[in-house]
Amino acid sequence: MLLESLEVHQFRNLSGKVFWHSNLNIIYGDNGQGKTNWLEAIYLLATSKSFRTSRPQETIRFGANLAFVRGRVRQSEAVSRDLQVTLQGNSKLLFVNGKKEQTSAYLGQLQVIAFTADELEVVRGAPEARRRFLDRGVLALHHAYIQTLADYNQVLRQKNRLLQEVAEGRLAVERARELLLPWNEQLAELGTEIHCARIDYVKRLNAVFEKKLFGREEVTIRYLSSLEGKGDLSDYRLLLTERLNLRLPAEIAAGCALVGPHRDDLEILFDGRDIRAYGSAGQQRSALILLDLAALSVYHSWCGEYPLFLIDDIDAELDRKRIGHLLEYLEGRTQTFITTSKADLIRGYSSDQQVALYEVKEGLIVPSSSEGVRAASQMEGVFRSLS
């Protein structure tokens, strides 16, 4: 898939339309000019969400009553679609070719993987961020997984409420055992689905993982079930059911659910040591890029195409050599969008055919290399021949 163009209206400080290069797009400019906003706009178009705020309405320009991002996505040789996300007041409207669509019908037409400051939680934050990384990956391959996740979380909420009532003395322990049963049965069923989906996904990641792309240090990953060492993981459903029964007194004492895949983690090791505790900021960023590259590959081997890859502030922790390795690896694979404030990074690419450069000043984006302009006019030609 290819994002051919993007039109932005009153989204943060942005406005205007830009045509993108099919390989590498470098968006540069001084800090605070709106480079990241352009990535955020692409991310919004793909996911209908922002990677910076859980309230996309905050992204409507101050004083305006609506904002939209509209993009033309090439799905195949002959098929292009116009996607649009409109934010108005507290509502979000999604359009495909000008027709309003349900979220479920809209999502999945444009896949992105974003490397951003928030995303660094995966390599240095709590296990929750790593579980989210895995679940996002599974979701890109199996849309129905969203229902499994939603149901699992709903069951957890119901179970936690019962456990809380026992803790507060409003429910007798014996009665609670009886009432917890239907929720634990569902937890075992849904938990097994989630466990198996994540195990399978990590297996796929491992099969394509470029352990040493950035140097001699080896990055390894492994799914870390919270039931590891507690019995036979090969029959997870049986083990989970056993643990749910066995740990019930502990759960009642704690007043919350202690057993299930919501306690699992993804172990990320850097030369055998936990990246979270022992990795430098640079090593952590490298490891996250490796994870993202693996996710790109897994998606490609499943769907036959690459998602877009967005890299915010590429030079913050990666040195020139690593950036070079990375971009070389990506060439011919993904349509990549990177932001940088370092002018010397751009200089190396100014004559390259495979790159378009864009300068951002106060939200406005201007193709600044002859290649960028050429890409834009070629795309314009494609548009004309299609419309």
Next chain:
Amino acid sequence: MLEYAEPVTKLIDEFKRLPGIGSKSAQRLAFHIMRLPEADVERLIDALQEVKRKIRLCSECNNLTDVDPCRFCSSPTRDRSIICVVEEPYNLVAIEKTRSYRGLYHVLHGSLSPVRGIGPEMLRLDNLLARLKPENNQGVKVKEVILATNPTTEGEATAIYLSHLLKPLGVRTTRIAMGMPVGSDLEYVDEVTMDKALANRHEI
């Protein structure tokens, strides 16, 4: 000061109490009522009062009815040996539309949800257990209970809870097949899908 005369405000406020009616709709409805001929308004009032006066729950199956027992429970052509358990009266309607189910019903009027404060004691279960005894069922032994609660986590929990309650009583307990859009309400399932779900029910 009120924007409208007192009786108008009162009517708008009453409409606003109804589910799914916001300020604008309430206002629109109130103005519609004011434009109606007196006879139409009388008819509406009658319908409201009649439903309140005449409709109650069937003492056997808890379905909404104007006669007790309801038309299903007193019908000589329905198979009394099989009971289909649903959450709400409109779920019953969805199954009835298939025209392939000939047994009786039982309406729980809800599903288990600790978060919403709904426990088993708030569901209408007592008369379900009573009906399983032949002496309470015109001498007919109940052979099967179909659990047709919604395919949501609450509906599923309710079905599991009931199956644990019913199995020790020696009655065959089945769950309708989940070949329908998961997370959806039985209310929105079309007849063909519902028919398949009933036909493919399995032991629980």
